[in-house]
Amino acid sequence: MTQPESPVILSHTSAGVRTLTLNRPDKLNAANDALLLMLTAELQAADADNAVRVVVITGAGRGFCAGQDLGDVSGRDMTFTEHLNHTYNPLIRTIRGLSKPVITAVNGVAAGAGASLALSGDIRLWAQSASLIEVFSNIALVPDSGSTWFLPRLVGYHRAFALMALADRVRADDALKYGLCEEILADEGFADAVQAYAERLASRPAHALKLTKQALNAAMTSTLDAALDLEAELQQLAGDHWEHEEGVTAFKAKRAPEFVRAATEPE
Template identity: 80%
Template structure:
């Protein structure tokens, strides 16, 4: 009997789509899925043809969080489990050279909510729902939620969402700044692909450096951020993309950031 892969991988027009594929469990994460996703992200980072990565879910859910059946009876503490699975995944996403789009097609709960918040861009379907469900089983939000959520909505709103485990709809999520765009369910996949291809046409090196600058600025002083910008600007200015952008501007045409200078 052929085993169904826990992760589907597809590349179209520079967009690598990674689809969590446990639809019967609303893509609840087990060790195999977490490992496969981390490996696939790192592989995408090593391929020049991949310019944008999209993470989404198959079926009705994005990711329902940890599959509790996969950890029950295991001789491993919470800390050890997180350090071996979720933490490497979140760190990989945040340090990836490529932009990472989280395409939330359904429920994102628990660690799945953390995953949904971890991308550089968050696109939601109208049916998407986010729930910081940890307090329902008397646990602490993990996998980056305590870092991502208060930076997006503020301490007080983040605490409320975590303490009460309220469900955030797509409309509310966009109002709160948890997602950049909301698309109709029936066109969601096509809308995400179109958005990702638009991003893939942008200057890859400049976006990589921009991601580095933003990540560093989140925990740095203004003086440090200014110094970081100056250093990264030199790297951007020395790259062929900059020359192409300037030449295209002078020639009054659209720049082609996919070609090598």
Template identity: 50%
Template structure:
């Protein structure tokens, strides 16, 4: 791999976007390597129970690399929809569907698809110097990578519209105050905080956490009755896991549980 760094250790897969000279912007090679890495994350043989995504250098991800030949304007009008359909949409769908927690450590600017990649993760930490920008309007485009879906749910319709149409920069501290992210931390503490959180989640009841993701994802479109039925069905599945048995046993025996993620 040349555009990302990837390792699996103690149940945590760490994926680092690694084009620092281009602020880790996306190109076709990075999309291909991300796809391969996520296949490894999903492979049961690798026993991954938490995914951590971050960036190398001074930026997290500046979105699409406009110099990439697959999308760069030329004599012919480019079909950006094809790029989204083949690359961005599968990436976001895969992240949202992963049956494990996904943490994002935003170490610098997250612009365009880079910002929406972060928002597709379950828990987002950001360095105090980081920022988020819906930069699409600056070049006449529409927010993609799920941005028009996640932003209104994170910050409300009024702020989502203004951020999308004005392309204003949102600081990490403001993002935390608005509920865009989970937490803003000092720059020199970001990676340690993210690694600590990933290590913690990798020891938790992974199947139960995956069911929590399913329930929360469905809640935005379900009626209350539908959501109550879904909670019933998912609780039935959770109650059949070994981790539930271990959790109850540990509680009764007044000891720390040892979850296996199954």
């Protein structure tokens, strides 16, 4: 009897944290169309679920994502441009446009488009054994899936070019030094440590963080004047929300604010 195939994305929710796990461990979670399209759909579902406050993307087994599964696209009647516009580009746009914080929990190698995915999170947590490789030049291709946008903003043009041209592996300690991740966590207990970090983030004011992400995304490509105008607009939205009243009330009462309401209460 043939066993049913495991889903390419595993989804689990605990304490307001939706963890989406790339589940092709035998291929170091190399991406095929099914994985990319399902990950995009799961992110959209998480965004629509009021019980979800933070999303974590990680990998099963010993890899985060080894990039494109070349066997999946070999011989296909589709151009590179068509493939990117069908799979990777909608995924990266979904992550950056999600109204909730996204943590990329890099548990192993992140190569090629997997490196782009690792860089796309609002917060990047790395295991000590994790590494990142902009491997595209090894097969004479251009970095895609957002790498040319993310990497130079993090490390500067010159280091970004060198990493892309030479396809050198970046290990965790250098990743922290370069600004490619916010924290390095021990390999042992990595998933539990990521969950604890995500739960801490989930306890923060969700509406204010949504607006903060919106402001930061816009500021990455705006002028100072435009950023100031948007800040003023979004600050009004934040100030009119119940979270602000709770924060001020808690401050005056010298207690911790309660930014998580019961599911039956309106946000």
